[in-house]
Amino acid sequence: MSTSDDPFDADRALVRSGCACGRHRSTAEHAHAARTLRCEPVADLSEQKRYEGIVASAVMRAVFPQDVARRAFLKSVGAATALAALSQFFPLKTATEAYADAGPPEKRDLKVGFIPITCATPIIMAAPLGFYARQGLNVEVVKTAGWAVIRDKTINKEYDAAHMLAPMPIAISLGLGANAIPFTVPAIENINGQGITLAIKHKDRRDPKDWKGMKFAIPFDYSMHNYLLRYYLAEHGLDPDTDVQLRSVPPPEMVANLRADNIDGFLAPDNICQRAIYDGVGFLHILSKEIWDGHPCCSFAASREFIATAPNSFAALTRAIVDATGFAAKAENRKQIAEAIAPANYINAPVTVLEQVLTGTYADGLGGVKTDPKRVDFDPFPWQSFAVWMLTQMKRWGQIKGDVDYKAVAEQVYLATDTKKVMAEMGLAPPTSSYKSFSVMGKTFDPAKPDDYLASFKIRKSS
């Protein structure tokens, strides 16, 4: 169940399943609901009401952990009675106020850097759609020229927080490619939302085994794109260090390079993949979700120093991002978001391109129209197992030499515990554990045994 759903709706399941927006049991019901305007964007509600819903939803969940029992209860007494009954035991109003009145931020005027790609959607949209303002912050989101620049400007404290690739805060904290400075990830920006795009001329070479000698672009060395592409190639028997060429190229130049025939393809963030298709120079080979469904991509990062000097600002910022991420997770909001982030001030891309990425109905570059509502998705929880996986890949490809304490690093950088606290304050239901197992191309990753996982790969950089 989504956090801002009406918890007093007997018809609604607590688990996301069934329809595209996750608020109905089936697609048919969703369609019906859409007609009767039940998929209203949350922004239309007043702030007070919205928080009330969030708090009430948490209380409901606590009182009725079983979905079936809650539904039966609601069906028998009706929502109004249920609300009145609950209020007797639990002062909903007070709880709502307590949540809305967290400590005043030490610093209201903040600067947050971003790279103009759809991964940054929550960070960007939070400005035009007022998520920062709602937390009492005046945030200026600043477009930045590249990952190295965003790293340096955040380290220099020109930015209070920034959009970074998920492995970057780990790399910075470990001092890889930078001075070691403790950085943290309070929220993951997006999951999925990347893709492998190939030049049109390769449309008949879809088997990666035929890709020997090709040139691929990735946005940055410390990126999920790098690790996913290497993983994908290695699973198909190609050694990414010797059989193909991988180049770090800034995303916009990827499309230009593909057009100029300097590269054969890239694993890049969206809107770049879709832009190559839109301009007729490439086609989508696979979505990154076909490699690892639910993989993290970009993160919201801040230095430990910022947390220490302005804890309330940091908390407010995290709340705004978590809130925006929740809003972006809903399919029915995606069109509105695409329009909000397309102007030159933000991503600076054609609305059609952003809409295709965010709604998941897209042209594949080969004449077909495909639909995958989960092409990109948004889920803020910074699973520490994500960090452990990235560390295994950093070791696998020789970015980290020697031993590494996976768990310690993951827990230092990925602030699952703090995020849980913020989510609980907001009335969201954070997961109980900070580690989860997942599978990448059919191979299960057990976060408790990273070294065994690493040892199981045949293709890796010999160190």
Add this chain to the structure above:
Amino acid sequence: MTLSLRLRAAIVSIALLAAFLGAWHLATRGSGATANMSPEYARLMGLTATQGKSAMPGPLDVGAKLWEHLKRPFYDNGPNDKGLGIQLAYSIWRVGLGYLIAVIVAIPLGFMIGMSPLISKALDPFIQLLKPISPLAWMPLALYTIKDSSISAIFVIFICSVWPMLLNTAFGVASVRKEWINVARTLEVGTIRRAFTVILPAAAPTILTGMRISIGIAWLVIVAAEMLVGGIGIGYFVWNEWNNLSITNVIIAILLIGLVGMLLDQVLARFTRMVTFPE
């Protein structure tokens, strides 16, 4: 009937421009609708893919866009989207500041080097070593030590414009005619007064030539520096539009960069003419 040289040159210039624009227009014409596509698919695609429109904009596209920019040069849609006038003003301001600091440092130092053979010899190895370094190579070091991208950009402007001024000043001062200095000496003019009343006017044309070279380099470098650090400025505008793969806007920016560079050069050229004297 013979036309003046000036008029004939103008006619040739205009003819060249027209030929260039015509060739450009012809080269970037679309190839017409390409492959068959379902309308649903075509709706999701760009004009390049559906109508065979050239990826390179034609002169008419650029002209129309330029007019759009010129109509409102000072709009401000937030930190990442400002009018061209504002962007140019920021770049000129940065160049001006870095350049001014360079003038303040280079001219007195150049005087010292020019007047004292000892200092000249002592500093020579450093200058020779530092002079050929590409200004952008300083950028990472500047960002790291100064910890502020805007000041770093100004520093890079400073470091790139200081050398031509320094060397030209030193050369100009050193090659002031010995007779004039000797005359001043016979009249018992003090060192300071000699520097200001004899050497400075004599060396001024050389110094200003150095300053003219410097402003050209500074303007070249600011665009590259702003592309690196972002923020506001014409270089950032180029990067931002490149990011959107909007070649039209990039061409407009190139035109404006050329125009401003030319104006800056002309201003310095006028100053140079003012201090030049016949011998």
